[in-house]
Amino acid sequence: MTDLDTCQRIWNSVAAIPAGKVASYSQVARHAGLPRRARLVGYALRHMPDRPDIPWHRVITAKGEIAFPRGSDAYRRQRRLLRAEGVVFQGVKIDLQRFGWRPQTDAGLDELLWKPPD
DNA sequence: CGACTGACTCTCT
DNA sequence: CAGAGAGCCAGTC
Numbered sequence: 594m595t596d597l598d599t600c601q602r603i604w605n606s607v608a609a610i611p612a613g614k615v616a617s618y619s620q621v622a623r624h625a626g627l628p629r630r631a632r633l634v635g636y637a638l639r640h641m642p643d644r645p646d647i648p649w650h651r652v653i654t655a656k657g658e659i660a661f662p663r664g665s666d667a668y669r670r671q672r673r674l675l676r677a678e679g680v681v682f683q684g685v686k687i688d689l690q691r692f693g694w695r696p697q698t699d700a701g702l703d704e705l706l707w708k709p710p711d
Numbered sequence: 712c713g714a715c716t717g718a719c720t721c722t723c724t
Numbered sequence: 725c726a727g728a729g730a731g732c733c734a735g736t737c
Contacts, residue, residue, distance in 0.1 A: 617720085632733060
């Protein structure tokens with residue numbers, strides 16, 4: 594397994610994702626100080642202890658899709674958890690414009706978030 | 712040591 | 725906007 598410290602940082606970054614928003618693997622990797630290690634994040638999550646304080650379901654691919662194959666058990670589970678937090682799915686994808694995690698502009702994003710759709 | 716794989720991403724077409 | 729290809733890193737065989 595990777596350095597425990599690395600995993601800790603990854604999990605910590607995942608835990609930093611606000612409820613109702615999602616972050617891509619690369620986003621989490623970058624936030625954890627691991628620029629191009631998106632796959633490592635995936636690996637870390639795969640081997641993650643099922644701790645309730647780690648919202649793994651808020652981590653999706655850069656396309657805004659759940660990384661699991663559609664129709665799989667894990668896919669439905671993650672999708673349900675996200676929907677429970679208010680994340681809206683457009684078909685198989687999530688609108689990253691609205692639900693994408695913006696660590697830098699997180700504070701003032703609410704207005705943007707709740708602006709009525711076109 | 713090398714080939715294969717995976718909860719990935721970026722770039723080019 | 726979708727598909728192909730290359731890059732990336734750790735684990736497994």
